[in-house]
Amino acid sequence: MDVTIAIDCMGGDHGPSVTLPAACEFLRSDPEARVVLVGLPEAFVGVHAEELRAFGDRVRIQHASEVVAMDEAPALAMRAKKDSSMRVAIDLVKNGEAHAVISAGNTGALMAISRFVLKTLPGIDRPAIVQVLPTTHGQTYMLDLGANVDCTADHLLQFGIMGAMLVEAVEHIERPEVGLLNIGTEEIKGNEVVKQAGELLRGSGLNFVGNVEGDDIYTGVCQVIVCDGFVGNVALKASEGLGLMLSTFIKEEFRRSWFTRLCALPALPILKRFRRRADHRRYNGAVLLGLRGVVVKSHGSADVFAFGQALLRSAGAVRNQLIERIERRMIDYINTHSPALDAGLPMTGEAQAANQVVRTA
Amino acid sequence: MDVTIAIDCMGGDHGPSVTLPAACEFLRSDPEARVVLVGLPEAFVGVHAEELRAFGDRVRIQHASEVVAMDEAPALAMRAKKDSSMRVAIDLVKNGEAHAVISAGNTGALMAISRFVLKTLPGIDRPAIVQVLPTTHGQTYMLDLGANVDCTADHLLQFGIMGAMLVEAVEHIERPEVGLLNIGTEEIKGNEVVKQAGELLRGSGLNFVGNVEGDDIYTGVCQVIVCDGFVGNVALKASEGLGLMLSTFIKEEFRRSWFTRLCALPALPILKRFRRRADHRRYNGAVLLGLRGVVVKSHGSADVFAFGQALLRSAGAVRNQLIERIERRMIDYINTHSPALDAGLPMTGEAQAANQVVRTA
Numbered sequence: 001m002d003v004t005i006a007i008d009c010m011g012g013d014h015g016p017s018v019t020l021p022a023a024c025e026f027l028r029s030d031p032e033a034r035v036v037l038v039g040l041p042e043a044f045v046g047v048h049a050e051e052l053r054a055f056g057d058r059v060r061i062q063h064a065s066e067v068v069a070m071d072e073a074p075a076l077a078m079r080a081k082k083d084s085s086m087r088v089a090i091d092l093v094k095n096g097e098a099h100a101v102i103s104a105g106n107t108g109a110l111m112a113i114s115r116f117v118l119k120t121l122p123g124i125d126r127p128a129i130v131q132v133l134p135t136t137h138g139q140t141y142m143l144d145l146g147a148n149v150d151c152t153a154d155h156l157l158q159f160g161i162m163g164a165m166l167v168e169a170v171e172h173i174e175r176p177e178v179g180l181l182n183i184g185t186e187e188i189k190g191n192e193v194v195k196q197a198g199e200l201l202r203g204s205g206l207n208f209v210g211n212v213e214g215d216d217i218y219t220g221v222c223q224v225i226v227c228d229g230f231v232g233n234v235a236l237k238a239s240e241g242l243g244l245m246l247s248t249f250i251k252e253e254f255r256r257s258w259f260t261r262l263c264a265l266p267a268l269p270i271l272k273r274f275r276r277r278a279d280h281r282r283y284n285g286a287v288l289l290g291l292r293g294v295v296v297k298s299h300g301s302a303d304v305f306a307f308g309q310a311l312l313r314s315a316g317a318v319r320n321q322l323i324e325r326i327e328r329r330m331i332d333y334i335n336t337h338s339p340a341l342d343a344g345l346p347m348t349g350e351a352q353a354a355n356q357v358v359r360t361a
Numbered sequence: 362m363d364v365t366i367a368i369d370c371m372g373g374d375h376g377p378s379v380t381l382p383a384a385c386e387f388l389r390s391d392p393e394a395r396v397v398l399v400g401l402p403e404a405f406v407g408v409h410a411e412e413l414r415a416f417g418d419r420v421r422i423q424h425a426s427e428v429v430a431m432d433e434a435p436a437l438a439m440r441a442k443k444d445s446s447m448r449v450a451i452d453l454v455k456n457g458e459a460h461a462v463i464s465a466g467n468t469g470a471l472m473a474i475s476r477f478v479l480k481t482l483p484g485i486d487r488p489a490i491v492q493v494l495p496t497t498h499g500q501t502y503m504l505d506l507g508a509n510v511d512c513t514a515d516h517l518l519q520f521g522i523m524g525a526m527l528v529e530a531v532e533h534i535e536r537p538e539v540g541l542l543n544i545g546t547e548e549i550k551g552n553e554v555v556k557q558a559g560e561l562l563r564g565s566g567l568n569f570v571g572n573v574e575g576d577d578i579y580t581g582v583c584q585v586i587v588c589d590g591f592v593g594n595v596a597l598k599a600s601e602g603l604g605l606m607l608s609t610f611i612k613e614e615f616r617r618s619w620f621t622r623l624c625a626l627p628a629l630p631i632l633k634r635f636r637r638r639a640d641h642r643r644y645n646g647a648v649l650l651g652l653r654g655v656v657v658k659s660h661g662s663a664d665v666f667a668f669g670q671a672l673l674r675s676a677g678a679v680r681n682q683l684i685e686r687i688e689r690r691m692i693d694y695i696n697t698h699s700p701a702l703d704a705g706l707p708m709t710g711e712a713q714a715a716n717q718v719v720r721t722a
């Protein structure tokens with residue numbers, strides 16, 4: 001199936017020096033993929049731009065006159081930079097010229113502009129950032145990872161529903177297990193918001209397994225883990241930090257002397273396998289879930305390989321009809337679980353309308 | 362210097378089967394240490410109790426008739442179990458019969474009972490759980506790790522002051538760098554409480570380095586990291602979970618076949634060194650900071666080695682005169698930073714009195 005991805009080439013710590021070669025790699029590996037590259041005119045000179053020309057009409061270049069800075073206030077970026085590479089790329093999805101948009105830029109701005117341009121799905125107040133994480137047995141989807149720093153219990157319920165629908169749609173798992181991130185497994189544990197969210201989730205009709213703790217993120221105890229964006233972001237980054245520290249330690253031990261280097265030689269292929277398996281770059285590409293369009297956020301520090309993984313993920317989301325499936329299931333959910341909805345989901349006019357008519361994407 | 366530690370022998374997942382052999386090990390390694398073992402009478406039969414008798418009057422056994430369960434509500438444990446092993450052990454500190462108390466039991470109950478029995482230091486509303494964590498370069502102290510799940514900005518300021526005082530007292534570092542855990546380094550980032558806490562910390566006179574992110578926990582960017590107990594607990598446990606997953610992965614890779622096992626042989630001593638360096642058991646033993654007494658919480662799942670580390674830590678805290686130093690510095694701090702105090706620290710009658718008289722411990 002043909003898929004067109006709009007790429008914000010200016011985003012991230014490395015900008016076009018990462019996004020352009022990753023786009024080449026992506027086009028080579030996926031013959032049915034097309035890209036629209038959005039960026040300042042000066043981004044499209046040099047060796048990578050040359051290389052991209054070889055893909056003919058599978059590559060389209062769209063100029064933008066502005067760039068959203070990594071530390072810019074999201075509201076300001078949205079209002080003042082209407083011709084930013086990020087905004088132009090998102091507009092392409094809105095206008096049907098691309099199936100998905102990807103950016104390694106300012107997360108807050110990407111969320112704010114996407115929400116403004118694309119709007120949210122029925123029943124969803126606030127989109128959430130969701131990412132797949134490796135576990136000892138399989139993988140788990142965790143949300144929110146930083147879009148919402150002050151969540152209510154209702155928001156956490158919505159994240160649970162969206163996460164479950166995502167896993168049903170993409171992983172084809174019926175009624176995936178949903179856990180609520182907390183500081184203990186007992187119902188009495190946690191702050192007020194989390195306790196209330198636990199009650200809402202228990203009455204939601206989801207396959208709710210109760211509270212899970214931080215270490216459960218990596219044990220695969222459930223397929224969906226729900227948390228506030230502040231907590232999720234810290235947990236994810238703490239894990240990244242620990243992973244980096246451990247890999248520094250292991251390198252230092254093996255490079256301690258010529259003798260340890262020699263001892264390490266036969267084990268190198270095994271260590272390489274391990275590194276590949278634990279490589280967090282493979283999991284790059286978080287989806288901004290709850291929007292009427294596929295928006296993928298790459299890690300700001302992503303290299304060519306990591307950005308490429310996020311590109312593959314965005315194409316996969318399009319081919320899996322992620323938005324249509326989630327929307328359909330969301331509406332089913334609203335129809336069959338009106339009690340939970342009354343308790344948890346604020347019924348907007350839009351959501352009410354969606355109860356009647358399934359919007360064609 | 363002679364030091365006496367009261368041990369709640371019943372606490373933790375393993376109870377006396379871990380706490381008793383760890384006490385033996387501790388007494389062997391520290392000839393100036395004494396212990397008071399608190400537990401049900403039936404805990405003190407069998408081989409470990411026999412072994413402990415060899416230490417003569419360095420070991421005292423104190424019976425208790427109840428045990429606080431791991432999932433018991435803290436308030437209930439405090440009110441209803443006045444003869445629990447945990448309560449009796451804490452009372453020993455209050456009565457001057459022990460210098461410190463250690464438990465691997467119910468964290469909430471340990472905090473509630475300690476606070477009720479020992480009271481807090483001047484200027485401190487809420488004690489916090491602090492633990493030292495390894496970093497790529499050195500180590501960092503992080504608090505709160507789970508005692509307070511709904512913190513105000515004032516509480517976070519108090520944690521910053523206590524953490525800084527702790528590092529000054531124990532690590533002998535003048536004006537240690539204090540960071541505030543957030544989801545971005547810019548001042549505009551974070552939820553309302555964290556933004557307010559940032560303002561208070563900036564005006565506190567502490568060596569405040571601003572916001573730090575989850576990955577900074579393990580880079581050693583500052584010596585003290587301040588956060589809400591919910592966030593801290595999740596971050597710490599997520600790190601534990603990731604560590605466990607990575608160690609499972611590495612074991613699986615090396616045990617994949619007889620060939621990989623053979624290749625691993627020369628690297629085994631290096632891997633062992635790495636494991637020792639990354640071993641989280643070495644960091645077991647969190648201090649409940651802000652109380653008028655040394656209270657150390659061991660991980661519930663601690664084994665003999667890990668519980669022994671926590672015992673060494675509690676003896677170290679006593680010998681470093683942790684409480685006296687923190688109290689003295691806290692009072693100095695209150696006297697010299699009254700503006701920050703007015704903004705942040707609720708001035709209790711107790712704290713006001715403490716401004717005049719330095720309590721002798």
